[in-house]
Every structure is written in C-alpha cells, then in structure tokens.
Amino acid sequence: MKTFLDCIPCFVKQALRAGRMATDDEEEIKALLDRIGCRIKDIPMDHTPPEMGLIIYDEIRRITGIKDPYKEAKKAHIKEAKRLYPELKRRLKDAEDPLLTAVRIAIAGNVIDLGMEKDFHIEKDLQEILLKKFAICDIEDFREKLSHSEYVLYLGDNAGESVFDRLLIETLDKPVIYAVRDRAIINDVTREDACDSGLHEVADIISSGSPAPATILKLCSREFLQLFEKAGMIISKGQGNYEGLSATRRPVFFLLKAKCPVIARDIGVDEDDIILKYAGKKS
Amino acid sequence: MKTFLDCIPCFVKQALRAGRMATDDEEEIKALLDRIGCRIKDIPMDHTPPEMGLIIYDEIRRITGIKDPYKEAKKAHIKEAKRLYPELKRRLKDAEDPLLTAVRIAIAGNVIDLGMEKDFHIEKDLQEILLKKFAICDIEDFREKLSHSEYVLYLGDNAGESVFDRLLIETLDKPVIYAVRDRAIINDVTREDACDSGLHEVADIISSGSPAPATILKLCSREFLQLFEKAGMIISKGQGNYEGLSATRRPVFFLLKAKCPVIARDIGVDEDDIILKYAGKKS
Numbered sequence: 001m002k003t004f005l006d007c008i009p010c011f012v013k014q015a016l017r018a019g020r021m022a023t024d025d026e027e028e029i030k031a032l033l034d035r036i037g038c039r040i041k042d043i044p045m046d047h048t049p050p051e052m053g054l055i056i057y058d059e060i061r062r063i064t065g066i067k068d069p070y071k072e073a074k075k076a077h078i079k080e081a082k083r084l085y086p087e088l089k090r091r092l093k094d095a096e097d098p099l100l101t102a103v104r105i106a107i108a109g110n111v112i113d114l115g116m117e118k119d120f121h122i123e124k125d126l127q128e129i130l131l132k133k134f135a136i137c138d139i140e141d142f143r144e145k146l147s148h149s150e151y152v153l154y155l156g157d158n159a160g161e162s163v164f165d166r167l168l169i170e171t172l173d174k175p176v177i178y179a180v181r182d183r184a185i186i187n188d189v190t191r192e193d194a195c196d197s198g199l200h201e202v203a204d205i206i207s208s209g210s211p212a213p214a215t216i217l218k219l220c221s222r223e224f225l226q227l228f229e230k231a232g233m234i235i236s237k238g239q240g241n242y243e244g245l246s247a248t249r250r251p252v253f254f255l256l257k258a259k260c261p262v263i264a265r266d267i268g269v270d271e272d273d274i275i276l277k278y279a280g281k282k283s
Numbered sequence: 284m285k286t287f288l289d290c291i292p293c294f295v296k297q298a299l300r301a302g303r304m305a306t307d308d309e310e311e312i313k314a315l316l317d318r319i320g321c322r323i324k325d326i327p328m329d330h331t332p333p334e335m336g337l338i339i340y341d342e343i344r345r346i347t348g349i350k351d352p353y354k355e356a357k358k359a360h361i362k363e364a365k366r367l368y369p370e371l372k373r374r375l376k377d378a379e380d381p382l383l384t385a386v387r388i389a390i391a392g393n394v395i396d397l398g399m400e401k402d403f404h405i406e407k408d409l410q411e412i413l414l415k416k417f418a419i420c421d422i423e424d425f426r427e428k429l430s431h432s433e434y435v436l437y438l439g440d441n442a443g444e445s446v447f448d449r450l451l452i453e454t455l456d457k458p459v460i461y462a463v464r465d466r467a468i469i470n471d472v473t474r475e476d477a478c479d480s481g482l483h484e485v486a487d488i489i490s491s492g493s494p495a496p497a498t499i500l501k502l503c504s505r506e507f508l509q510l511f512e513k514a515g516m517i518i519s520k521g522q523g524n525y526e527g528l529s530a531t532r533r534p535v536f537f538l539l540k541a542k543c544p545v546i547a548r549d550i551g552v553d554e555d556d557i558i559l560k561y562a563g564k565k566s
Contacts, residue, residue: 008320037295041321
C-alpha cells in the first residue's frame, strides 16, 4: 500500500507516542519531532507507510539510545494473553467450526497494537470480535489452500497477539513457519517474543529479515524470500504486513482488524471491520 | 499558553486540512506538509500555538497562491447563524437571566471552528450548550466588571460565531469595540465578516492588527494595544484568543468551549467543557 497524505500527520503522532515510551525528557522528544518533521520531505509517496515507521524508530534509537521502548509492554501483553489461552483452547474444542473460530481468535489478538492511538482491552475486545460479523471472509479459499499446502508460512505481527496465533497454528494441523521481525520495533513480535509466547513448541521460527514494522519484501532476507516464493499458503497478520504486501500475487490471506481509516479505505471496508481476505481474490 | 509537544502532530494535521481546503492538488499539499515538517524545528516551545498557525497559513498562501481558502465556508456559517438569530433573540427576551443566557449563546457560537478536526452542527450544538453546566462560571465577576466599565473591548473569534456575539453585545448594554483579525486566516472573523454578521450596527469594529488566528499582543497594532491597556473589561472569545492571552493581567473574561485536550488541560477542565473564566481569578 502506498503512503497517503493522511499518513503524514499520523507519522508525527506516532513519533510523539513512541518518543514518550522511550523517554520522559521533553527536549529529547522535541529533537525527535524536529528530525521526523525534516524527514517528511524524504517520504516518497509510493513507499509503504511502515518504511516511515522504520525511520521513526531509527531516530528514537539514535536520539535516546533506547533500543526497545516497548519491552515491558510486550512482556505484559504476552503474559495477559497467556492467561487467556486455556479458556480459548476450551472454546475452540467446543466450537462448531474450529478453524473459523481460531481465525477469529487470531484476529482478536490483533487489537494489541501499540503503534496505533486506540486504546484496547484484550479480554473485552476479544469477546466482541468473537461475535463480530466479518466484512470480508474468504474462509472457503482459506480451507481449500490449507488442504493443498504442505506447510504454511505465517507472518506474525504484534507481541501478545502471538499467543492467539498459537491457537490458530494448532488448529491448522500443518507444519508452520512463523516469521518474526528482525529486531525490536514498536511492539512487533521478535524471535524472543515468539518464544515467550510458546510458538517454538508449535512452529519453526524465522526472522523475515525486515527491520520495519511490516513485511517489506525489499528489506527481507534471501532465506525468507525463498520461503515466501515457495509457500503454498501464507497467513499475514495485521495492518503492517498488509501495508507491505497488499500488491502481492502470492497466496496470502490477510487477517486483521482495520484499525486505521486509511487502511480500511484501501481494503474497501469500514474502520474497525474485521477481515479474512485472500489476496488472489477480487472482493 | 505555551506550545506543548501534543500541539506538533496537530499542526501537521491542521496543515493537511487547510491545504485540502485550498487545493485538490496532492503534490501541492505534499509540498506544504514538507515545508511545515521542516518548520517544526523552528517552533520555540515558549511561543503560543497560533504563531505556528500563522506559519501554516503563510505557507499555504505561498504554495497555492490562495489567500482565503475558507471564504465560502465563512459566508455559509454567517448565513446559517443569521437564520437562527431571530429565534435566539426571542429566547433571550424570555430568559430568566438574559446576561448569562447571552453568554451561553456566545459560547455556543464557538463550536464553529474550522481550525479543529471536530465536526459541528450549529443548531444541534447550540441546543446542547444552552443546557450544559459550566465547568467555570465567573458570572458575578462578569456582572461586576460590566457595571463599572465605560465600554467593553470584545475580541472576536470565528466567522458565524460573530452573529452569536451580536446577541451578547446587545445584552451588555454598553458601548462595545469589536476586534477582528487583520486578515483572513482559517475561518477567523475579519472586518468584512463582522460587517456581514451585522456587528457594525451594534459595535465599533477595529482590527487587532494580529494576522495570527489569535490575539498575540506582540503582533497587535499600537492602536489596539492602547485599547487593550485601557479597557475596563475585555471579553475574549475562543481558544485562539485564550492561547494568546492566558497569561494576561488585564481584566479579561475568557468565553469558550474547550475543544482541544491541551487547552482543556491548561485551563484545568475537561475536553468539551464550557467556561466563562475571569483571568484575574484563581479557579
């Protein structure tokens, strides 16, 4: 997805929010906003928005010296999600359609997003999304691709959400390769977070090579790109991965809640809609 | 009021909104955001936020060549407010406390603010504000100052709101000097708008000399400053004038709806509260 004009004030807002996570020093935060302001002119509008996310977090590291301002928040979200895991596991066992329920649970986990301004309450939002109507629901394509795939490449999004991903992975009943960000950025899931979430017990964990809060193919490792080209089915979680891959021709299924109005418009749904969208299909 | 870090993303958002009012050309709007981004580093945090507003609108003029993007919107708001005038005049006649009711009406007009992101519906918001509880209501000081003042200096805010100001001015029963912005900026009231609103029939209209969307004393004319220093009572409408004058020692009454969270916090009230605050009084 390209960058829209509406993304630009949002970048500055994200920089302020992230700066505040990293430091209490108002002068350092102002210096960060000064730098980000000056970088606006360098944003090519045909780049994806998470590429600016990368610039923001590089500047935070440079100015504050802090590599992972969201470390504690990520740990807390993983802990909270793990607390909910047994109850969700029981619910899946009793579900009429376990696969669709597991997809819903995985999407519900996508509310845990510290890159966005919206507040979230994991438990409450989860209950709501489990009952919410899909705006796009390509579940039959999902079932069909799944049945013919040797393995699934699963692109993780946020830490905490990763615990909900585990429930979907367990339901897929196929070998899964779970791709994480190459290093800490916002509250995106890294190898360490994936292991904390117990994903190493149900999937092979690899880094996508992307340091951005998204799967940006030109920033990914050769190893990841080979998997991406070969995989019979790819599950892409969250907005960042959608922004990076919206133009793909690979068999990608986007699972997300459209929390941002620009992304919702790009997909053709309303803000706060939930979707399971097959990239290969016109909706 | 000084500039807070939260104002900075808001400046960029304002620039986008104002750019879109001035032009449909995405490249011109991007050029505007590039320029505004680069100017962030020049914002001294001890300056008031409307001083950045001035920079934004100067850049719009420079880049698009358009001097008054809000011209049509202002005309429409004045027309709409004038349509409501007779009914409000009747209501004032029947009011138990006409002065306080007129203050409420003048504050209700303050919802007409195109510098803010919030939507407004003049008629609906008016009904709501006429019933709303004041968060700060220094009406006794207001009555007392009014009774001892030879004349009132009234600092206008937005076009359209100016028609509601007329109702308060008529209720004050004192000579009034109505100060307007020196030139078009956002939808702030200019001399032309004040005359369209019929204010020349009930007050002397002068320019404050300030080209900013606020009464910034260092930008005001000598003539205005003399009046400001001498006036026994000053009525200041809206957020912009509050931002410019919050530290004043003059007998200023701030009448506004706190539409912005930063200003609400500075005043010590909640967002969307309405206030009649005497500058000389600790609340």
